[in-house]
Amino acid sequence: MKITLIGAGNVATHLALALKIAGHEIDAVVSRTSLSANKLADRLNNTMQADGTCTGVCNDSALTKAFTIEDFKGNDSDIFLISVKDDAVRELAQRLVPLAPNALWVHTAGSLPMDIIEAEHVGVFYPMQTFSIDKHVDMTKVSLFIESKTCEEELLELARSITEHVYRLDSEGRRHLHLAAVFACNFANHCFALSETLLKEQGLPFKVMLPLIDETADKAHAMSPIDGQTGPAVRGDEGIMDSQLELLADKPIYAEIYRLMSKSIQTLSNNNR
């Protein structure tokens, strides 16, 4: 399948690399700034031309072809993957879809419904992962969620060429999934970050915490996190909880989080009995 990527940020970059490894032809990377396009182009080791506002990166061929909004019509990709900031997807699609109305138009956002793109053939291709531009991610292990009314098979095939963890999920289900991911990833990472801050104050390097963090993640493979909960709250150890809250006396947000999380741990544990 011939693919054009719209976007050159974290998700677009990791997807582009994974798609290339899977043997797909990436016709072009279209990006808002030549800087980000350059960066992804470097990564894909390809030639690239920029026109300042909209940059086309030609890939896997000797051709060097500059895309601008004006000559976008010349693009014969089967799939256009829109992987930009969530709040830019709708407007960008409105502007670009008319330039290739028969292609399959797909976005990669967990939090957006499929119909945010208006086109004959639309879909969603959501790799549920936390991407940072300079951190390698093994895409073969990513959970990938796809949705499409008219082109489900094509998207399933594309997804399965990257990872074996492919799921069909509609927009409403994906909305809940994305919320669950915010808890499991963003909020868990914030717990690490608060821990990092507490360690720093004691002059302790964050690396002392890594074996514990690794085991906490590893344990989620072996048992349900609900069942595997440990710590003073689930034991109902009021003595330690009071003593730890004392240490947070000058950190009201930390103390509030401590109280709320402890309460929630106890509630979930009681519900689960």
Next chain:
Amino acid sequence: MKITLIGAGNVATHLALALKIAGHEIDAVVSRTSLSANKLADRLNNTMQADGTCTGVCNDSALTKAFTIEDFKGNDSDIFLISVKDDAVRELAQRLVPLAPNALWVHTAGSLPMDIIEAEHVGVFYPMQTFSIDKHVDMTKVSLFIESKTCEEELLELARSITEHVYRLDSEGRRHLHLAAVFACNFANHCFALSETLLKEQGLPFKVMLPLIDETADKAHAMSPIDGQTGPAVRGDEGIMDSQLELLADKPIYAEIYRLMSKSIQTLSNNNR
């Protein structure tokens, strides 16, 4: 070094196995119930006798020796490792220390000060890890924190025979460390648990979340969690946050956590700029 373990719970079990692997002689495991002593004895593949209330497990020798409080004096261990529930340490030590007053008495609790044990030679041997009895833990990767006034070298040596991640830390520092561990492990795991509950409601298996959880932990090795924060809160994406809070309308604790964590993520991000 000859060691007697007081306790046969999660921490005691994992420590006993690690100490045995490191080649130490475990004279005995003393436990409150014969059930838990039996279980650890099975694991250590040793003979064992029980007297109903206090059980001695002989290890690494052909000897089979029953310990009771009464014959505890016969024990010639160099180190007594007390690895029981936090609130039982003080009383247990008061009862047992007089029976071997010249030995080194050590507890394994992150949250307790060293002087909770009254003895000539006292210390702390705190493996900072989350232990579940049936989940294997690679103890060579555990961060181990030790403290002792009179026997620091012995404890350092013992700790280094198990893991290379050994640190000296006094009681006050350990108190803060333990608090940091509650955030990084117990609260992070609770975020996984809340995520699990949200997925269940959608009929999605928890395993879809595992690649994301793995990467969140893995990323903490590559960059500071403060710098590596992702998600709607750190991006200031109010649209997605409002939309996700809508999904939590009938879950007040989840909504409260969502709001508080998002606020804290933004506060930490602003402080860090």
